[in-house]
Each structure stands twice: as C-alpha cells, then as structure tokens.
Amino acid sequence: MGHLGHPFPMTESPAIYFDSHMHTPLCKHAEGHPIEYMQHGVSKNLKGIIMTCHSPMPDRFSHRVRMSPEQFGTYMEMVSEAAEEAPDGFDVLLGMESDWFPGMEPWLTELHSSADFHYILGSVHWHIPEYIDAFWKGDSSAFRIQYFEHLAESAESGLFDSLAHPDLVKNASPEDWHFETVQPHIESALDRIAASGVAMELNTSGLNKVMPEMNPGPQMLELMCSRGIPVVIGSDSHNPGRVGESFLSGLGMLEKAGYDKVSIFRERKRQDLLISKVKETIAP
Ligand SMILES: [Zn+2]
Ligand SMILES: [Zn+2]
Numbered sequence: 518m519g520h521l522g523h524p525f526p527m528t529e530s531p532a533i534y535f536d537s538h539m540h541t542p543l544c545k546h547a548e549g550h551p552i553e554y555m556q557h558g559v560s561k562n563l564k565g566i567i568m569t570c571h572s573p574m575p576d577r578f579s580h581r582v583r584m585s586p587e588q589f590g591t592y593m594e595m596v597s598e599a600a601e602e603a604p605d606g607f608d609v610l611l612g613m614e615s616d617w618f619p620g621m622e623p624w625l626t627e628l629h630s631s632a633d634f635h636y637i638l639g640s641v642h643w644h645i646p647e648y649i650d651a652f653w654k655g656d657s658s659a660f661r662i663q664y665f666e667h668l669a670e671s672a673e674s675g676l677f678d679s680l681a682h683p684d685l686v687k688n689a690s691p692e693d694w695h696f697e698t699v700q701p702h703i704e705s706a707l708d709r710i711a712a713s714g715v716a717m718e719l720n721t722s723g724l725n726k727v728m729p730e731m732n733p734g735p736q737m738l739e740l741m742c743s744r745g746i747p748v749v750i751g752s753d754s755h756n757p758g759r760v761g762e763s764f765l766s767g768l769g770m771l772e773k774a775g776y777d778k779v780s781i782f783r784e785r786k787r788q789d790l791l792i793s794k795v796k797e798t799i800a801p
Contacts, residue, residue: 538751543584551599553757561761565608572615612636617671639677657690669709679716682732711744721763722753738774
C-alpha cells in the first residue's frame, strides 16, 4: 500500500490473534489510555485486544487496586473510545478480570450480566490483603494447597471463561517453591478445571515477577495439555508497551508442552486456532 506512517506493519499474513489481558489507569496501578494499548496491538499485527481491567468489587474490597463501582461506566466509555479510534479491521473488545473470592459470587454474577462482555478472566489474587487475612496461616505449603483448591472452585463457579495466571502463588514464597511437592494438588485442581470446561491463561507477564517464568510454568502447561485444557495467551499489560509481549515464546512454550492449538474468546465463546498459523502473524 505504501502509505507513509500507515499504522499497519507490512506483514505477509493477515492478523488473527488477540492479546486478551490488559489494564487501564482506573485500577490505580496501570498507565496509558486504551487508545495507546490499541496502537501497540496494531504494531504487533494482532487482530485485536480485549481490555480486562480489575473488576469493581463491593464494600471497598481491595479498593486500592481496582476501579470503584461508580467508575464502571467510565471504563466502558474508555474501551469504546479506543474501538472508535482503531483502524478498520482491528477490534477493541470489552472484557474484565474479576476477582474470585468466597462469597463474592452474587456480586460477580450481577456484574457480568451488566454489560456485553466478550471475555471474563477469573483471578485468585493471593496477594491482596483480604485474601491474606482470610487464608494465610503462616505455612506456605498449606497456603499453596489452598490456592489451587480455590483455583478449581473458581472454575466450577461457572463465572469465568478462563483462569488468569494460574500458578501466581509460586511468587508467594519462591525460595521454597518446589513444583514436585505441589504437583499432586495441582493435578487434582486441573482434573476439576478440565471437567468444568473452563480455559486457562498463559500469562507472559510472569517473566517480570519474583519468580521469572510465565504463569503457568512449563511443567504445569504439560499437565494442562494432557487434560485437554484450552489456553488463551495474555500479556497482562499495565502499560501499553507490553501489549503482545513474548507471544512468540509463549506459543513456543505451548508447542513444547504438546499443544497444537491456542484459543481466544469473543462474545464469551471460545475459538481455537492453529498455533502454526498464529505464529506466522505475530510481529516479534
Ligand atoms: Zn493489576
Ligand atoms: Zn491478575
């Protein structure tokens, strides 16, 4: 086409994949308007992005790291603004990263029916004060077992399309994290998740965490693959420059674990794509 400054990169293959996990400044720990996330998504030759900011919660639950219930309308407006600014053929879709926590199910049911979401990520955020107050009893091993139990419960709640960063708890006490010790608990959680039909996320932001590997790591991915659990890749960007980050190595990890397909959600329905096709389209 040769338009100087055209936002589309010159790639051979038409874009097909999405980055399905990213935030907005409404959560008080992310920067950049969704328009900027959209622009970075375009430069990575993605087909679109799904904004999944941290869910509003009732009674000031973990309010320091999320939008207030009153800001939910603003959130939807910001996502629409980015959708309007996007080049033809690039989608900016509404999603949410919702906190799973015992007793919050009615709130989340209501929230998820209050807008036309394309994708709902469920998160067990072990590091928020409310979770630590309720479940930290001074024993890191028991804490991890509880986390994986909660992960399975969150899948069985039927509230979510996919489970975000599903081994995040390895950052709780990384010096005594031994995969083999936790493996039986992970496996029984994965059996329940597989039975629920819920997908799981491969979150590339794990590379920047205390324990520098994606969430989940390679051993857990293999156990997921052997149970046929679908995977959606997300960058969990809290700044626009990370959109699509490490997607090619994420796809490589999936192949190593035995996967030949990777998934995305749209209108809360899963679509499975061949990894070999997706790889051809992602800009490095
Ligand atoms: Zn966040
Ligand atoms: Zn999260």
